[in-house]
Amino acid sequence: MSFFGKNIRKIRSVRSLSQQAFADLFDLKRGTLGAYEEGRSEPKIDTIITIAKYFSIPIDELLTKELTVNRLLKFKGNLTTEQEEFVKEQFANIPCIIKNNSNDYLHNHDKEEFIKRMPCLNLPISKEVNYRGYTVDNLEMSSNDKGLFPKDVVIGEFIPEKNYRNLDNGTLVLVVLENQLVLRLLYITNGILVLRAEHKNVEEISVDLKEVKEIWRICYVFYHRLPVMGEALEDKLLYLEREMEKIRSRM
Incomplete structure (x- = not known):
């Protein structure tokens, strides 16, 4: 074996x-x-x-x-x-896109000197992966009181263009387009990139993959607020209660 x-x-x-x-x-x-x-x-x-x-x-x-x-x-x-060196090796400096530099990032995302001047997060994750931080500034990825809210921070790993089509549909990504940064759920069909929000009042965005400048697959999330504990458990209990009612009604 x-x-x-x-x-x-x-x-x-x-x-x-x-x-x-x-x-x-x-x-x-x-x-x-x-x-x-x-x-x-x-x-x-x-x-x-x-x-x-x-x-x-x-x-x-x-x-x-x-x-x-x-x-x-x-x-x-x-x-x-050496354990001390090993732990130190895991810390990576992650350039972050914030409100004050987001417009500049659209025009300078491929310029090394600009990236070096960006504010950084220092996190114990692999230095071998190219990461980018992004501060959420809207409610597009929120639904009622759940999801991502302004001041939450997401960390994404860079996806090379050749690997775009390997991404699973429904993956949360930060996409850099010509004139905007979009944090949405990704769907790819026949060379068209569809970006969908969680908020019910936000329309989806559809662009040709050729228009995409960068894609960062979100792999870490840091919440600005303390999530309400127990919500997931309450949802599960409510679901079980409804299923039990369905079973009783059939008996």
Whole structure:
């Protein structure tokens, strides 16, 4: 039995990489990587070789042994045996789009000097992934008292253009267009990007994929307000109560 799936899942954990980020490194679909990790599919030999070389792990160990965290930390490639260095390595400076620089970002998103001057968040996540922060400034992704509200902060990982079509429909993304920044749910059909809001009174936006400047897949959210605890549980109880009523009515 191959240990490939277990080992790449452990590598992701050690390197603080999401499935999407890991898949993008090797031009894979996230669903394909998930199938590898769950043992539902075996990778091609070229994929095994590429991943083994990237992380400097012997192929036989990647396939035939369940690698431990300590063992993984001994392989090179930005992994270290010193715990203090390892923890420090996980902190990344994340440039943030805020109200004061959002218009400038539209015109300078591809200029390195401008990006360097942006305010940054310092978070214990992988430095190997290109992240961007964004401060929510509207109610488009809110529904009643749930969702995202102004001053909430989202963190997105950069999605290369070649991987746009690998994104799952319904993924929350920050999209950079010619004249606006849009935080919405993404849907792609026949080369058309549809961006849908959670707010019922906000119309969807449809653009050709060729008009897109950048896409950032949202992977972290920081709420400005303290979420009301227990709402999810109350919703579940209400749902169960309604289902029980349906069952009683049939008896």
